[in-house]
Amino acid sequence: MGPRYLLTDSPLSSLQAYCDIGGGEAFEVALKTGPDSVIREVIAAGLRGRGGAGFPTGEKWRSIAAGGDDVGSRYVVANGAEGEPGTFKDRAIIRHNPYQLIEGIIIAAFAVGAKDAFVAIKASSSVEYERLAQAVAEVELAGWLEQVSLKLVRGPEEYLFGEEKALLEVIEGEDPLPRHAPPYLYGLFSATPQLGWSVGPALRGRGRAPASSNPTLVNNVETLANVAPIVRLGAEWYRSMGTPESPGHAVVTVSGATNRAGVAEVEFGRPLREVLDEIGGGMPDGSTIKAVLSGVANPVITRNRLGAPMSYEGLSAVGGGLGAAGFMVFDDQTDMVSVAYGVSRFLYIESCGQCPACKFGCGEITSYLGRILEGRATPHDLEVITARLQTVTDANRCGLAGQEREVISSILRAFPEDVADRLTGNGSPGPPPSIGKIVDIKDGVVVLDDKQQYKRPDWSYDDSPVIISRA
Ligand SMILES: Cc1cc2nc3c(=O)[nH]c(=O)nc-3n(C[C@H](O)[C@H](O)[C@H](O)COP(=O)(O)O)c2cc1C
Numbered sequence: 001m002g003p004r005y006l007l008t009d010s011p012l013s014s015l016q017a018y019c020d021i022g023g024g025e026a027f028e029v030a031l032k033t034g035p036d037s038v039i040r041e042v043i044a045a046g047l048r049g050r051g052g053a054g055f056p057t058g059e060k061w062r063s064i065a066a067g068g069d070d071v072g073s074r075y076v077v078a079n080g081a082e083g084e085p086g087t088f089k090d091r092a093i094i095r096h097n098p099y100q101l102i103e104g105i106i107i108a109a110f111a112v113g114a115k116d117a118f119v120a121i122k123a124s125s126s127v128e129y130e131r132l133a134q135a136v137a138e139v140e141l142a143g144w145l146e147q148v149s150l151k152l153v154r155g156p157e158e159y160l161f162g163e164e165k166a167l168l169e170v171i172e173g174e175d176p177l178p179r180h181a182p183p184y185l186y187g188l189f190s191a192t193p194q195l196g197w198s199v200g201p202a203l204r205g206r207g208r209a210p211a212s213s214n215p216t217l218v219n220n221v222e223t224l225a226n227v228a229p230i231v232r233l234g235a236e237w238y239r240s241m242g243t244p245e246s247p248g249h250a251v252v253t254v255s256g257a258t259n260r261a262g263v264a265e266v267e268f269g270r271p272l273r274e275v276l277d278e279i280g281g282g283m284p285d286g287s288t289i290k291a292v293l294s295g296v297a298n299p300v301i302t303r304n305r306l307g308a309p310m311s312y313e314g315l316s317a318v319g320g321g322l323g324a325a326g327f328m329v330f331d332d333q334t335d336m337v338s339v340a341y342g343v344s345r346f347l348y349i350e351s352c353g354q355c356p357a358c359k360f361g362c363g364e365i366t367s368y369l370g371r372i373l374e375g376r377a378t379p380h381d382l383e384v385i386t387a388r389l390q391t392v393t394d395a396n397r398c399g400l401a402g403q404e405r406e407v408i409s410s411i412l413r414a415f416p417e418d419v420a421d422r423l424t425g426n427g428s429p430g431p432p433p434s435i436g437k438i439v440d441i442k443d444g445v446v447v448l449d450d451k452q453q454y455k456r457p458d459w460s461y462d463d464s465p466v467i468i469s470r471a
């Protein structure tokens with residue numbers, strides 16, 4: 001592995017400490033070479049978005065920069081919501097080196113022509129807020145923010161806060177409900193009406209002020225933290241690490257059944273098993289890994305697939321996915337129907353209900369899984385689950401419904417013996433594992449958001465854990 005460039009050994013204490021290791025040089029390169037050249041370099045580097053989908057970052061920048069003046073103002077948003085269960089990487093980056101993230105945002109704004117930028121994090125991420133507020137004050141004093149304003153936005157706990165279309169709503173002061181059109185088509189503070197599923201680039205209404213679509217660049221915190229090293233050291237340097245389709249390093253989180261939980265910077269392409277062992281410190285004596293989930297967004301990875309390379313293409317080739325590289329490990333004692341229930345419950349609770357098939361389908365799937373877990377189900381219940389998995393994504397505005405389909409169907413397919421055990425009342429499944437946000441990782445121990453179990457499907461909270469199960 002080449003030298004780490006995302007997570008320093010210890011947190012940087014000041015902007016000066018960042019400048020001592022080359023901080024600020026990338027922005028100077030950008031100013032010298034110009035926006036087009038920066039975008040070309042990011043495209044050549046092959047940087048892919050670390051928010052989950054792995055979308056090519058430079059191509060996204062190019063589409064935001066295109067369109068001339070007609071499209072209105074452009075904005076940049078750094079997505080630090082980090083609501084994906086099993087991940088703690090964005091907060092680790094902010095804690096270690098907020099300056100590199102800020103330099104990435106400044107370069108992104110320069111490249112796409114934005115004058116305003118935002119970093120969005122959860123209101124509960126107070127350590128990260130303090131860290132960022134201090135860093136913003138320092139870079140402002142140093143004159144780094146002469147061309148772009150940078151504001152911190154503190155958002156709600158909801159999972160959808162991290163979904164890019166909901167994120168823009170939150171920045172505009174609304175609830176985290178995904179809007180129809182994606183940020184590159186319908187950005188921040190746009191007054192253009194959304195026209196069904198699409199939006200006009202610039203609607204100049206009769207007798208009304210011109211309204212523009214304001215294309216907005218939304219990138220994950222880790223994605224933006226990659227930018228300054230790429231611009232400073234070049235695409236060739238970046239491509240000397242990782243694999244051709246997944247160049248560079250990823251910041252990986254490991255939690256669950258391993259000896260410890262942790263976050264570390266890892267070169268793409270190493271076998272997943274090795275990465276889990278290294279960060280997780282191996283498994284406790286006598287236990288082995290049964291399955292791994294990357295957040296609640298990708299199909300399950302079974303034990304026999306752990307030799308696959310940890311990369312976008314490596315994990316999708318074995319039917320899984322990299323997602324946000326937050327790996328939750330389950331041991332051989334785990335009942336995977338319980339895991340399916342835990343994931344489905346999480347997604348059902350967090351679904352906003354704007355698309356009826358999503359809220360209804362996630363609810364039905366969860367409650368039938370609940371009945372299977374309680375040993376009261378018939379094979380017919382499994383048929384209902386299969387049918388709902390087919391329709392849950394109907395007319396969906398965001399990716400949450402697709403996650404329900406991917407994760408739950410993959411678990412039921414991969415572990416038919418666990419399903420059969422629950423249907424026949426064989427053995428006892430034990431309590432479902434907690435699936436929820438990581439609040440912190442301290443000395444190798446994960447602190448999970450314990451409020452999640454009290455959360456109701458309408459986002460209010462009960463006094464006791466909310467069990468979803470069909471009567
Ligand atoms: C339900 C849902 C939750 C999401 N949560 C996050 C999140 O917490 N952080 C994040 O960066 N992206 C999240 N995403 C992905 C964002 O919508 C978006 O794709 C990403 O921020 C784009 O940045 P990237 O291209 O740098 O990956 C979520 C997507 C969905 C469907």
Ligand code: SF4
Nearest residue numbers: 352353354355358398
């Ligand atoms: S797919 Fe689900 S979570 Fe996404 S907007 Fe529709 S109802 Fe809300």
